[in-house]
Amino acid sequence: MFNTHSKYSLRYGLKSPESIVDFYKEAGYSCAFITDINTSTAALSLSRYAQEQDFNAAIGIDIRNGMEQCYVILATNNRGFHELNTFVSEHLQKNLEFPALAPYLSNCVTIYPWQKAPQKLGPNEWIGVSKKGLQDYNWKKLQHTDKTLILQPMSFANKRDFNAHRLLRAIENNCLLSALPATEQADADDLFISKEELYQSFEEYPEIIANTEEIAQSCSIHFKFGDDVESQNLKSYTGSCQEDYELVKKLCAKGIKERYKEITPAITTRVEKEIEIIREKEYLSYFLISWDIINYARNKGYFYVGRGSGANSIVAYLLKITDVDPLELDLYFERFINLYRKTPPDFDIDFSWKDRDDVTHYIFERFPNAALLCTYNTFQYKATVRELGKVFGLPKADIDQLSNGKALHQVDEMGRLVLKYSKFIEGLPSHLSIHAGGIIISERPTSWYSACFMPPKGFPTTQFSMLEAEDVGLYKFDILSQRGLGKIKDCIDIIHQNQPHNPPHDIRDVAHFKEDPKIKEMLMKAQALGCFYVESPAMRMLMIKLEVKSYLELVAASSIIRPGVAQSGMMREYILRHKNPERRKEAHPVMLQIMPETYGIMVYQEDVIKVAHHFGGLTLGEADVLRRGMSGKYRSREEFLQVKDKFFENCKHKGYAEKDVTEIWRQIESFAGYAFAKGHSASYAVESFQSLYLKAYYPLEYMLATINNFGGYYRTETYVHEARMLGANIEAPSINKGAWESSIQGDTLYLGFNLVHACEHKVIHKIMQERKRKNFENFDDLINRVHIPLEQLNLLIRIGALRDFQEGKKELLWRSHFYHNAHKEKHREPVLFYPPQKQFTLPQLQEAPYEANFEQMELIGFPLVNPFELSKEKIPPHVTAEDLPRHLGQSVISFGYLITLKRSKTVNKDYMYFGTFMDIHGEMLDTVHFPFVGKKYPFQGKGIYKFQGIVSEEFGYHTIEVNRMRKVAFLDDPRYTEIEDPKEGKVVTDNFTTAIDFKKKRKSPENQLQ
Missing domain, CATH: 2.40.50.140 (Nucleic acid-binding proteins)
Incomplete structure (x- = not known):
């Protein structure tokens, strides 16, 4: 058997699963093996590519504690792969060492390195020996060869690979290359070798070769990909597909009455059409799971925004997964779903950053086969230069120069090695982290597809990314967090406290906000600082240029601002055509016919499908391949390249001018991966209108919520400044009037202690708890009632939190030090009457002008005056x-x-x-x-x-x-x-x-x- 390591043996291997399949095929083997260290990350990529090449593939895991190899376990089939992943997951998630003896896994083969082989082997256990190990193989000790296999480690194609491996191991061990222990690296002989050369080394032991061949032929894993792929998500929400269908119809019937005042034939026809396609594509459970998650959030009073391509669906609107009416916006149905689309629509559901973790907990409790998706963090060139500079022991000044782009001809031999190997290592996976919000909920246990590790978030996480998940038919639910929703929720709570007799309008009644003249005026003047998605300088600029004043115009602006549209020149052209109807005539007539609302310019992600289908003559299925490929994840895939060729071929047959076709393709290529679906933009615009409403009518409360959520494009200082501009009196933190978070009383905004650098929450909590009895009258009253460590008490004095005591800061600092020198104990027993503090006379201590402002700059990062x-x-x-x-x-x-x-x-x-x-x-x-x-x-x-x-x-x-x-x-x-x-x-x-x-x-x- 073959102990082959891919690049997913992190900071150890270098080769991709695809290149390993190519090697095994070319080297005369009948099966490709990958046995990465404590991970099955490579399994799906290996299986997919091997099946494309009509070649057999097998997967195993090299079980190690640190770098010490225990054994290699091979899965003989998919069930064995599941058993192996379950075993590895348990140890990774509980951070347990692997046992010296492997457990019995009925569909697996366990191979012990001959030096560690137990005296008695189980039915599925074997001894492994490498080409190099033959020299030391003790036949008398092991008695016979009937339980021995070839276990040949293969990690490198050449000397350069081995050198890069050693550098990766030095980075992992945070040591100089010269100090890297031999036990922390592979052997230089762990090279990829052909079947002929390997078997020649074992020609004296035909029984070992025969054993190896027999086991190799018994190992294989297989998944469905491409045209054969089937959804691996939870098949049914209720336990029956028919019951799922009936439930969706029931929920839609209820939703129609709640969402629409008048139910027209256009509405009912769209609903019926969608439900039937969702049923045919077997996505009913996907919708119902999303509805379940939303229903939980609504019952808990959580704010959320449903977005993504799923926002193009009226079913999603009726199930309240989204608040975007696709009929109002004429959202392109085929972008959401069509019979040729192989993947379900995306539902990106945003929750407040304070609520997201609870929703995630609910999902894992509600659905047993749930897991977070991982992402691969890769080595970036500049960072790798710095890492290798340290590994080679270069001075920091030299590392800085290399990292800043010093050319090869300008550096010495050591520098050249750093740059050469940094380029070679660039792009390799460095470590696994968590996808921003992707969760899979599968029909089978997640260990059917991979082992799972347990990151600090505390939820099982796959060892493969969303790309492999989609390949095998696992479609994610994106459960995301954003601070904009926290601002809205907190603002409403603050309004009820600060203005109990002036409650806000129903925040979900977006139709009301769309017609509000104050909001329209704020949009036109871009007075949106602090408001979700419309506050950045670039967005402020665009709103002024477009004179945005309506919901639909804001929806367009939300997508135009994306990098691809802006950088391709289409944003400027859109503005020109928006302002000048005559210029719209310059658009290609077919493009104008396809996209009249955006003047023939591709603005939304679904415009790619429209152009590919109507202009380029692609089928809807091919157009969807093109749309997905533009994200960059699939751009090098063969199916994408075929669709690209067909686009140009079809356009040529249609008689379009070559320059027009080339320009339209440039536009597609430049922006599709960075543009929003229209429904996605519309969802963002809904939240923008909610934020704008709150800022228009409750400006101080809204800015306070913004400050407390630390959310937005700008620093806290900017939001404090905006609150002042809107009429707030800004006060420094106060122990008698303030709190841990910033707070408001009438028009006075008290900054929170959480903004004070190094201020401890537990100290403020004690002060606030004691203040509930009554305010603190003076310094003696404070220190008698609450034990405050010296450094914390000094912070409170310096930031002005004790200003109600009518004593100067410097006097208070003297008294603070005197008190703590006199009372060394950390805790004092409560007493009925506190003895009077010793009084002493201090010289007159003056505070210089602006001294308080410099204290503020040091402690909270900005002064409370005009700078x-x-x-x-x-x-x-x-x-x-x-x-x-x-x-x-x-x-x-x-x-x-x-x-x-x-x-x-x-x-x-x-x-x-x-x-x-x-x-x-x-x-x-x-x-x-x-x-x-x-x-x-x-x-x-x-x-x-x-x-x-x-x-x-x-x-x-x-x-x-x-x-x-x-x-x-x-x-x-x-x-x-x-x-x-x-x-x-x-x-x-x-x-x-x-x-x-x-x-x-x-x-x-x-x-x-x-």
């Missing part, structure tokens, strides 16, 4: 955000506090930058930094920048194209510098020409819209 107040130099009059339209085409000077920065690679592989700044009045200001400017005037982190540039405008969106820039220094930190007392008559800082009052600019979205 321009902290500028070291006087800020002269300059052009601000609202001035830009009046200076179009002019060179201007402006100042901005950096909010966020995006780096983008140009066609010439240079980097350009897009900056978003806050101007002196608190408004957003956007800049563009072309590559030569970015190199000459680089960004230097957070802070205030002075920049000069030309004001440009495109479709109503204004930016400054920067040509010069420098960072403006903050004041010297007064905690570490001598600053004169302002009472003596000297002005410490005079950097403002005008008083800055954030609230003058805008109080709330309502005021903005008047």
Whole structure:
């Protein structure tokens, strides 16, 4: 038998399962074997490719504790593979060592290395000896050869492979290559060798060869793939396919009454058509399982968003899996499902990040054969350069230079080795992690397909990815989390607390929000900071350019913003055609006929199917292969390449101009893998409208929920700033009025202690519990009632949490140290009356101006004043955000506090930058930094920048194209510098020409819209 290791023997092997099949076939063997170390990851890839090559394949697992081999177990058939996976899973999930003696597995063969063979062998147990091991094989000790097989380790094709293996082992062991123990690496002789050469080595032992051949011919695994694939998901939700069918019809009948005021023939016809196709494709259980999960969430009061291609389905809408009406949006039914589609629709179900784990627990309790899907984290080139640099013992400076792209001709021999092997190792799997949200629920136990490991999340996880899962007919449910839903849920709770007499409108009544004039105005002006999916600078820019004001326009924008559409030039063309009806006539007539709503431009993922089917003449099944292939996962697959060829061939026969066909293919190729299905975009737009409604009518509560969920495109500082702009009084954390999370009382927003670096939750919890009895009156009252460690008490003082006590911070710090020096014990017994604290007189301790703000910058990351107040130099009059339209085409000077920065690679592989700044009045200001400017005037982190540039405008969106820039220094930190007392008559800082009052600019979205 053959102890063959693939690249899935992580940080050990190097060859793909496909290349191993090719080797076995070419080397004269009758079967391809892979026996990876403690994993069956390669099984499905091996089986799929071997069957394509009409070659037999067998799978086993090399069982090891660390690098010490115990035995190799081979599955003789699929049932044996299941037994083997069950055995391995138990040990991996419980983190147990493997036993020295293998258990009896009725459909497996166990092979012990001859040095570790037990004296008595079971019926399915054998002794294995390698070509090299023949030299030491002790025949007298083992008495006879009737239970001996060839066990030849094969891991490398050549010396380079072995060298790379040693480097991988050194990375795994975090040691220098020169210090890598021999026990942690394979033997240099573990090479792939032909059947003729191997058997020649054993020619003196024909019985061993015969045993090997007999066992080899008895081992085989087989799964259905390609055209033969069948769904391996749970076959029936109720236990009967007929009952599943009746239940879906019953749920749809109920849903129609709840979703539609008037039931038209178009609705009933669409429902009946979908149900029949879902039944024919055997996807009823897929829908019912999704409904079950949603039903659990609804009963628990969890917010969720159902999206993905399944949002194109009216059945999903009626079962409340999604909130998107496919008839309203004219969603393309065939994108959702068709008789030729081999995979079920995707249901990506988003839950709040606080609720997702509970939903996942429910799924694993409700469905016994559930498992998370894994992903393969691969070696990335730059990271590998750094790892190999350390393995070779290079100095950090040399590693930095190599990692930053130093050319081969510029480096020494050692550097060349690092770069050479980094390129060779790049792309190999490094370790297994968890798919973002993929869960499989299978009819058979998951061990039928792979062993499962137990990551920190605590749920069994397959050793194969979604690609292999789909190949074998296991279709995932995506259970995802996002903070946007947490914001919505928390905001509604906060409204009920802060404004009990002003409850919000039903948050699921999206139809009401679609017609709200305030929301439309906010969309047109892109006043959406903090709102799900529409707050980024790029989205804000697009909404202004498109003048988005309706739900359908936002749905389109949600997909246009995706990388492929934007980078291919189609986003700009869409804007031009959106604004100029005459330009729409330039579209290819067939494309315009196919996609009139988007002016003949592919915007949504299903547009690929439309174009492939109607323009390219592909069948719906072939079009779906094309659509899936564009994701990149299948692009190199033979079936995808065949469909691509057929697309061009059909277009040629239709008489289309070659340049038109080439351009349309370029568009398909450039964006399909990055675009959303229309239903997916519509689902996102629903959540955007919900967020916009809450921000429009309950701005402070919504910003508070945003801060507490740490969710969004920007840092917490930006959301605190936005709350201030909307009328909130921002206060530092307070032990008498605040809480662990940020909180609100009327218009005053108290920042939470969770924002304070190094502040411990358990300390704040004790303080809050004690405060329930009554507020703390003074410092003595606080330290008598709650034991607070010195470093934690100092943090509270420095951030201003004890400001109600009317004592200076420095006095409180003195008292804190004095108290802790006098009371060394950690806990004090409760007493009826606390003795008075010793009083002492301190010299007058002054707090310098802005000292509190520098404490805030250190402890929470930002000051609670306009950052321009902290500028070291006087800020002269300059052009601000609202001035830009009046200076179009002019060179201007402006100042901005950096909010966020995006780096983008140009066609010439240079980097350009897009900056978003806050101007002196608190408004957003956007800049563009072309590559030569970015190199000459680089960004230097957070802070205030002075920049000069030309004001440009495109479709109503204004930016400054920067040509010069420098960072403006903050004041010297007064905690570490001598600053004169302002009472003596000297002005410490005079950097403002005008008083800055954030609230003058805008109080709330309502005021903005008047």
